[in-house]
Amino acid sequence: MGNRRTTARVGKTGGAERRSYRLLVVADQIALAKEAAERCARIAEEAVALAGRFTIALSGGSTPKLLYSLLAAEPYSTRLPWRKTHVFWGDERVVPPGDPDSNFGMAKAALLDRVPIPADRVHRMQAERDDLDLVAREYEAEIARSFSLPTGGEPPAFDLILLGLGPDGHTASLFPHTEAVRERDRWVVRNHVPKLNSDRVTLTAPILNRGETVLFLVTGADKAPALQAVLEGPADPDRFPAQLIRPMSGRLIWLVDRAAAGMLTREAK
Numbered sequence: 001m002g003n004r005r006t007t008a009r010v011g012k013t014g015g016a017e018r019r020s021y022r023l024l025v026v027a028d029q030i031a032l033a034k035e036a037a038e039r040c041a042r043i044a045e046e047a048v049a050l051a052g053r054f055t056i057a058l059s060g061g062s063t064p065k066l067l068y069s070l071l072a073a074e075p076y077s078t079r080l081p082w083r084k085t086h087v088f089w090g091d092e093r094v095v096p097p098g099d100p101d102s103n104f105g106m107a108k109a110a111l112l113d114r115v116p117i118p119a120d121r122v123h124r125m126q127a128e129r130d131d132l133d134l135v136a137r138e139y140e141a142e143i144a145r146s147f148s149l150p151t152g153g154e155p156p157a158f159d160l161i162l163l164g165l166g167p168d169g170h171t172a173s174l175f176p177h178t179e180a181v182r183e184r185d186r187w188v189v190r191n192h193v194p195k196l197n198s199d200r201v202t203l204t205a206p207i208l209n210r211g212e213t214v215l216f217l218v219t220g221a222d223k224a225p226a227l228q229a230v231l232e233g234p235a236d237p238d239r240f241p242a243q244l245i246r247p248m249s250g251r252l253i254w255l256v257d258r259a260a261a262g263m264l265t266r267e268a269k
């Protein structure tokens with residue numbers, strides 16, 4: 001992957017504690033999907049070798065779609081241990097699973113329908129239901145069951161968490177100045193997002209920051225101001241919720257394309 005630039009950085013994101021992260025800048029969204037696919041495969045293989053299974057939380061939106069399509073094709077469709085893989089989501093929109101806006105629906109069409117993953121290993125957020133607080137609690141219980149943990153305690157550690165970045169600095173469905181940004185205990189919550197005039201169901205910072213590897217995928221010039229603010233701006237996670245993501249002991253990787261990295265002042269041009 002000749003035209004990849006790696007910058008190992010010690011950054012101060014979202015608070016006084018210094019947290020290091022890796023910044024990988026690649027040429028474009030195709031190079032980004034290829035790099036991400038290779039990393040997913042390696043992390044899955046390591047997790048299965050270590051613990052006999054691989055747990056991943058998928059991101060929604062448009063950026064990961066190419067990655068999901070690559071994972072559904074050779075060599076990854078046979079290389080990844082799909083029968084030992086548990087798939088969860090970082091967040092979901094309040095639509096039925098067949099809706100074009102469904103994060104589950106997108107991943108199902110681009111990936112899950114095309115690889116041999118057992119249905120009981122696909123853990124969907126049922127965000128089309130009325131009582132979203134109940135949906136959030138049930139999803140917490142499903143995560144706890146899958147990790148053989150009690151709910152309410154320390155959240156489990158997903159092997160890999162994929163996240164995106166909105167132009168406003170949101171990630172998962174942790175939108176600026178919304179209640180879920182301030183959540184410190186719950187793993188999954190309903191989050192009302194006034195700017196969307198809608199609710200979302202989302203994983204929270206406490207569980208996202210338990211991830212063994214948290215991999216942000218960010219492409220396009222429209223994300224450049226937010227990326228610069230999150231990585232290089234003052235700590236203001238209420239305004240830039242992606243700054244909340246500082247894994248306690250896991251790895252934080254920002255995989256971005258050149259267009260998204262365009263405003264980073266400390267990035268070697």
Ligand code: 6PG
Pocket residue numbers: 059060061062063064090091092093103163164165166170171172173
């Ligand atoms: C969602 C996502 C969200 C997404 C960003 C980036 O449900 O929308 O989980 O956090 O990752 O909004 O979206 P794009 O990839 O479409 O730019």
